[in-house]
Amino acid sequence: MTSKPPSPSSDELVRVPHAPLTAYYAKEEDRSEFLREIFDKTAIDYDRIEKAMAFGSGSWYRREALVRAGLTKGMTVADVGIGTGLVARQASIIIGDATLITGIDPSAGMMNAGHLPAGISLLNGKAESIPLPDESVDFISMGYALRHISDLSVAFKEFTRVLKPGGRFCILEITKPQTPLGTWILKTYMRTVVPIIAWAIAKEPATRTMWRYYWDTIEACAPPSRVLATLRAAGLVEVKRHVELGIFSEYQGLKPFNASNM
Numbered sequence: 001m002t003s004k005p006p007s008p009s010s011d012e013l014v015r016v017p018h019a020p021l022t023a024y025y026a027k028e029e030d031r032s033e034f035l036r037e038i039f040d041k042t043a044i045d046y047d048r049i050e051k052a053m054a055f056g057s058g059s060w061y062r063r064e065a066l067v068r069a070g071l072t073k074g075m076t077v078a079d080v081g082i083g084t085g086l087v088a089r090q091a092s093i094i095i096g097d098a099t100l101i102t103g104i105d106p107s108a109g110m111m112n113a114g115h116l117p118a119g120i121s122l123l124n125g126k127a128e129s130i131p132l133p134d135e136s137v138d139f140i141s142m143g144y145a146l147r148h149i150s151d152l153s154v155a156f157k158e159f160t161r162v163l164k165p166g167g168r169f170c171i172l173e174i175t176k177p178q179t180p181l182g183t184w185i186l187k188t189y190m191r192t193v194v195p196i197i198a199w200a201i202a203k204e205p206a207t208r209t210m211w212r213y214y215w216d217t218i219e220a221c222a223p224p225s226r227v228l229a230t231l232r233a234a235g236l237v238e239v240k241r242h243v244e245l246g247i248f249s250e251y252q253g254l255k256p257f258n259a260s261n262m
């Protein structure tokens with residue numbers, strides 16, 4: 001008799017946030033190239049679709065979440081997965097000076113499509129290898145990029161390295177609802193309403209694929225308990241998850257004052 005492989009425990013650390021989605025790319029090694037291409041291609045549509053979806057993840061919500069996580073005036077910020085700058089724009093309002101923000105993203109297309117506040121610095125890079133010195137920023141934000149990272153354990157250790165002692169972080173992500181009914185509602189919305197929005201307003205045909213992929217990654221993503229365990233294992237403390245409307249997860253915490261870089 002063959003025994004079933006054990007299912008992952010809730011505190012098992014996350015490396016790859018989801019198994020390869022072979023409808024889009026063949027194997028894990030192809031994922032980052034698929035992502036860079038699709039984000040580059042669909043960047044022109046990103047802000048309009050995001051706004052039309054009115055998915056709660058608008059400007060107001062991003063700003064509130066940053067404040068909840070401890071962002072205040074005058075802090076230096078690394079916005080990882082800056083995309084077109086929807087989080088960075090809100091961060092600049094809170095801190096009062098866009099020159100204090102560095103945006104990092106592997107997609108030049110996304111960064112070039114945004115209307116970024118004057119003075120912001122942009123760097124091509126990934127969460128797994130943040131192109132900033134040790135202990136150089138007060139705050140790290142990352143909006144809706146967690147599902148796209150190839151190794152969360154490595155990325156969160158990068159957060160610990162780059163944050164100053166006492167520095168805080170805010171990771172925004174959409175999480176699959178806990179109930180089957182909630183999942184059905186969100187899935188139906190993503191699979192029916194969002195494609196109609198994309199069909200009506202997108203300029204780039206690949207935008208429909210991009211938003212289908214968006215839902216598939218939410219459905220396949222490692223659960224919040226494992227994301228929290230991975231953040232703690234990276235040396236971050238006071239780690240917690242604030243949830244809005246059952247699906248908007250805000251992971252918050254800080255680098256301890258006595259941390260040695262890991």
Ligand SMILES: C[S@@+](CC[C@H](N)C(=O)[O-])C[C@H]1O[C@@H](n2cnc3c(N)ncnc32)[C@H](O)[C@@H]1O
Nearest residue numbers: 039081082083086107110126127143145148149
């Ligand atoms: C859905 S967009 C989010 C953009 C923006 N932060 C927001 O709140 O709207 C995800 C972004 O993550 C970027 N991304 C993909 N892989 C990444 C990685 N490994 N590290 C950092 N960013 C990544 C994509 O290029 C894309 O710009």
